[in-house]
Amino acid sequence: MKHPMCPRAWEVEAARDGRLLGEALAKHERHRQTCPGCQREHQLASRLSEVLAGEPVDEVALRRARASLLERAHGRSSVRSRPTWSSWTLAAAVALLVALGFWLRGRAVSTTLQRPTALDVAPADGARWTRRDTETHHRIDLSEGTLELTVTRSAGRRPVVVQVPDGEIEDLGTRFRVVVHDAKTESIVVNEGSVVFRRPALPDVRLSAGERWDAPRVATASPTAAAVPEAVAPMPAPARRSPPPSSAPTAATPPASGEEDVAYLRVVGLLREGRAEEARLEAREYLRRYPDGFRRREMERIGR
Amino acid sequence: MAVAVIRELRVVPRADDGADADLLSRIAKGDLGALGELYDRHAVAVLRFTRRFAPHEDAEDATQVVFLRAVGAAARFRAGTKARPWLFGIALRVLRERRRSLARWAAALADLGRQPARVVPAPDGLERDVARALASLSEADRACILLAELEGLTGSEIAEILGVPVGTVWRRLHDARRRLKRVFEEKT
Numbered sequence: 214m215k216h217p218m219c220p221r222a223w224e225v226e227a228a229r230d231g232r233l234l235g236e237a238l239a240k241h242e243r244h245r246q247t248c249p250g251c252q253r254e255h256q257l258a259s260r261l262s263e264v265l266a267g268e269p270v271d272e273v274a275l276r277r278a279r280a281s282l283l284e285r286a287h288g289r290s291s292v293r294s295r296p297t298w299s300s301w302t303l304a305a306a307v308a309l310l311v312a313l314g315f316w317l318r319g320r321a322v323s324t325t326l327q328r329p330t331a332l333d334v335a336p337a338d339g340a341r342w343t344r345r346d347t348e349t350h351h352r353i354d355l356s357e358g359t360l361e362l363t364v365t366r367s368a369g370r371r372p373v374v375v376q377v378p379d380g381e382i383e384d385l386g387t388r389f390r391v392v393v394h395d396a397k398t399e400s401i402v403v404n405e406g407s408v409v410f411r412r413p414a415l416p417d418v419r420l421s422a423g424e425r426w427d428a429p430r431v432a433t434a435s436p437t438a439a440a441v442p443e444a445v446a447p448m449p450a451p452a453r454r455s456p457p458p459s460s461a462p463t464a465a466t467p468p469a470s471g472e473e474d475v476a477y478l479r480v481v482g483l484l485r486e487g488r489a490e491e492a493r494l495e496a497r498e499y500l501r502r503y504p505d506g507f508r509r510r511e512m513e514r515i516g517r
Numbered sequence: 518m519a520v521a522v523i524r525e526l527r528v529v530p531r532a533d534d535g536a537d538a539d540l541l542s543r544i545a546k547g548d549l550g551a552l553g554e555l556y557d558r559h560a561v562a563v564l565r566f567t568r569r570f571a572p573h574e575d576a577e578d579a580t581q582v583v584f585l586r587a588v589g590a591a592a593r594f595r596a597g598t599k600a601r602p603w604l605f606g607i608a609l610r611v612l613r614e615r616r617r618s619l620a621r622w623a624a625a626l627a628d629l630g631r632q633p634a635r636v637v638p639a640p641d642g643l644e645r646d647v648a649r650a651l652a653s654l655s656e657a658d659r660a661c662i663l664l665a666e667l668e669g670l671t672g673s674e675i676a677e678i679l680g681v682p683v684g685t686v687w688r689r690l691h692d693a694r695r696r697l698k699r700v701f702e703e704k705t
Contacts, residue, residue: 261694264643265662267644268644270564275561279557283549
C-alpha cells in the first residue's frame with residue numbers, strides 16, 4: 214500500500230543522523246507514532262541498515278588473518294632497529310646479490326624455471342577443487358574428494374589455506390592429506406610439518422607430523438550405538454619419512470587403523486556418557502581385537 | 518543450531534575507548550599482544566567496511582594492512598579520540614591506494630589486450646540490488662552511508678574521517694539514502 218509522503222518525513226533522516234535533539238526529537242517521535250508515512254520512512258531506513266551489513270563475516274577466516282597479521286607485525290618489528298655500519302654493509306651486500314641474481318637470471322632462465330613450486334597438489338578420489346593465489350596466501354577450495362598437498366617453504370612464504378565445507382586447514386609445515394566427503398571433512402593426515410584445522414565455534418585442532426584427525430562418526434557395531442567424539446590420533450605407520458605423495462595415502466592409513474580408531478572412540482564416547490561398565494566391556498573387546506593396538510595401555514586401564 | 522552459533526559470533530563487542538587508547542599505547546611500545554586485542558575488538562567492523570569497497574579476498578588483505586598501518590601510527594593516536602573511526606580513516610586511505618594501484622595494473626593489462634578478473638560473486642535478490650546500488654555510489658558517499666548506517670558513527674565523526682565539513686556529510690548521506698531507498702521501493 215502506498216502511503217502519502219509526509220511533509221515532515223525529512224525528520225526521520227535528521228533524527229537518525231543526530232541532527233534532531235531535545236524537544237525537537239521528542240516531537241518527531243510523537244509524530245511518528247501516528248504518521249504512516251514517517252513510520253514507513255523509519256522502517257525503510259532500519260531495513261537499509263540490516264541489508265548493508267551484508268553476509269556474516271567469516272569468523273574462521275578472521276582467526277587465520279589474525280595469526281597472519283601478528284606474524285607480519287612481528288616480522289616488521291623485529292627488523293625495525295637503528296641502522297648501523299654493519300647493517301649498511303649488509304644492505305650493500307644484499308643489493309649486490311640482487312644485481313647478481315638479475316644478471317644470472319638473464320643468462321640462465323632455464324635454471325630459475327627449475328626451482329621447486331611453493332605448492333604441489335595431488336588430487337585423488339575425483340577431487341573437486343580450485344586453487345587461487347592471493348597476495349597473502351595460497352588458497353585451495355576443496356568441496357569433495359582427497360587432496361595430497363606438498364608445500365615447499367623455500368619457494369614462498371605465503372601460507373597455504375585449504376578451504377573445506379566445514380572450516381579451513383592452514384598448512385604450517387610441508388605435507389598433508391585432506392579427505393572431504395558429503396560436504397564434511399572426513400580426515401586429515403599430516404606426514405611432515407604441521408597443520409591447524411579451524412572451524413566456526415569450535416576450538417582449533419593442531420596436528421603434527423605422524424598425526425591424523427578423523428571426523429566424529431556414528432558407531433554401528435553395537436546396539437547401544439552412540440556418536441563418538443572426534444580425536445587426534447597418532448598414525449600407526451612411521452610417517453616422518455614416508456613415500457612420495459602419490460603413494461602416501463595407502464602408506465599412511467592402512468585400512469585396519471580406521472577400525473581401531475572407531476573402537477577406541479567408542480570407548481571414549483561411552484565413558485563421556487557415564488556408561489562405565491559398557492566402556493569397560495568395549496575396552497576389553499578392543500584389547501581382544503587389537504592386542505598390539507596403539508591405545509593398548511589406556512584400554513587396559515579402562516578394562517580392569 | 519549452527520546458524521544460531523554463527524550469528525552469536527557476529528555480535529561485535531562494544532569498544533571501550535579508554536581500553537582502546539591503552540591498547541594503542543602498548544602497541545606503540547611494541548607490545549604485539551595488544552595488537553591482537555585491538556584486532557579482536559575491531560576486525561569485524563573493519564572487514565565489513567572494506568568488503569563493500571573491494572572483492573572478498575582483497576578486503577581481507579586490506580583489513581590486515583589497516584591493522585599493520587595502525588601499528589606504525591599508534592604513537593600518533595590522540596588519547597581521548599575513538600579508535601574505531603581512526604581505523605576507518607586508515608581503511609579508507611588503504612582502499613584508495615589499492616584502487617589506484619589496481620587501476621595502474623588494469624591499464625597495464627589493457628595495453629596487453631587483457632582485462633583483470635575482478636568479478637565479485639553476486640548475492641541474490643534485494644542484497645544484490647543494494648550491493649549494485651552501493652557500488653554505483655561515489656566512494657565518499659558510500660563511505661558516508663556505511664559509516665553512518667552500519668557503524669553508527671555520528672556526522673561529525675564521519676566528517677573528521679573524510680576531512681570534510683559535517684554539512685557535506687549530511688548531504689552525502691541524504692543522496693546515498695535516496696538512491697538506496699529507491700531500490701527498496703522498487704522491490705516492495
